Amino acid sequence: MDCPASPLPDLQPLCDLDLQDNAPALQSRIDHLAERGGGVLHLDPARRAYRSGPLVWRSGVSLAGRDGLALLRQAPGSRRPLIDLTGVTGARFDRLALEGQGPAPGSWASALWSDGACGDLTLRDCRITGWARHGISLDGVTGFDMADCRIEACHGGGGIVLSRGQPGRDITIRHCRIRQTQFGNIHAWGPVARVLVEGNHLEISGWQGGSYASGDVADNITLYGPAENRDIVIRGNLCAGSAENGIHAAAQGLVIEGNILRQPALYGIVVSHKPYDRPAPCGQVVVAGNVIFCPDPADPHSRGIGLRNCTGFSVTGNQIDGAHTGIEVLGMAAPCGAGVIADNVLTGGGAVALQLRGLTARLRVVNNLWQMQTLFGPEGSPIPDKVQAGQNPQV
Known part of the structure; x- marks a missing residue:
């Protein structure tokens, strides 16, 4: 079978039966562009595949499919990331399909990876599939803008990991579809600031059995990190x-609004740092206009919205x-402003509409419509003395 020639003379496209590794030729072109001050390396469309082992990326160099989606495949047997972005500042990836070899014991392979600061x-318009670990795993990224991309089948990791410990900031993820991940779809385990996650379609996290029961993190969105988190907006996503949880986030200045959450195993939305029993406080939290569909009102683990130490x-x-429990507030950090729970609708016949414990400031509860067995706490428990309850009619 003959393959058409590449427009780049030192980069030959590969047929499916060709076992040649293109990594040396690709690396040579990347280095050459970097020496000239940067530029764009174009690959041919998806009908031609480039196999590659690890590529050490360079600042100022971008990669793009030419007039279509170009396919770059992980080299057979490789257990390392496809593209290493450690220390890189300024790079763009357009119209690329980055394809892994699927699960492999001991593999840490990801499509895009950094083991240190990058920015x-x-x-844009990339497809990342079939990776043994995470689709994208960056540590300490400053300035990350991703839109109109798709990630799926991350067999032993998450879709996007934004921080594994080093701080990340100025991060935007919009209009992407991420699905079939083992440990969740969008994650940051280290501190992050100025993050926007908007208009994404996120589904099937904990795809191969990862769950709270197995000790895995399997949220659609996990942005709780340590107490240094600041200014996170999670808006208009379908989870x-x-x-585990649909959205688990915590930050000073956290906004979670207009999301649709379907079939979370635990919380639809939980606002809490970890550990759960002694979470650091977070404040200026807004949870508004979200729609949450829980799978089983008889399951005591099922909760709509939870706030811990806000x-x-x-x-x-x-x-x-x-939801078995509609909204719970477990502890309020002092000093703190008053909390407000208002204009929510709780339906579906669960056990408790509102579970409230450990209040240290006034909590205003008004104009909520509820269809649960009881409004406050377990059956027969008194209304906490710090609750200012207005009209909350049962429907």
Whole structure:
């Protein structure tokens, strides 16, 4: 079988039967562009495949499919990342399909990876599939803009990991589809600041059995990190089929609004740093206008919205259906402003509409419609003395 020639004379496209490794030729072109001050390396469209082992990327160099989606495949047997972005500042990836070899014992392979600071990275219209670890794993990224991309089948990791310990900031993820990940779809385990996650379709986290029961993190979105988190906005996403939480986030200045969450195994939305029993406080929290569909109101693990140790919060205009516990507030950090739970609709016949414990400031509860067995706490428990309850009619 003959393959058409590449427009780049030192980069020959590969037929499916050709076992040649293109990594040396690709690396040579990357280094050459970097020496000239940067530029764009174009690859041919998806009908031609380039196999590659690890590529050490260079600042100022971008990679793009020419007039279509170009396919770059992980070299057979490789257990290392496809593209190493450690120390890179300024790179863009457009119209690329980055294809892994699937699960492999002991493999840490990811499509894009950094083991240290990197920044000013842009991804547009890329497809990342079949990776043994994470689709994208960056540590200490400053400036990351990803839109209109797709990630799926991350057999032993997450879709996007934004921080594994080093701080990350100025991060935007918009209009992407991420699915079939083992440990969750969008994650940051280290501190992050100025993050926007908007308009994404995120589904099937904990794809191969990862869950709270197995000790894995399997949220659709996990942005709780340590107490240094600041200014996180999670807006207009569809989160479906999580083996743990739909959204687990905590930050000073956290906004979670207008999301649709379907079938989370635990919380639809939980606002808490870890550990759960002694979480660091977070404040200026807004949880508004979200729609949450829980799978089983008889499951005591099923909760719509939970807040732990928050310093002032507003939970308004949410619709929760099918949760065993609708909204819970477990502890409020002092000093803190008053909390507000208002204009929420809780339906589906679960056990408790509101579970409230450890309040250290006034909590205003007003104009919530509920269809649960009881409004406050377990059956027969008194209303906490710090709760200012207005009209909360049962429907």
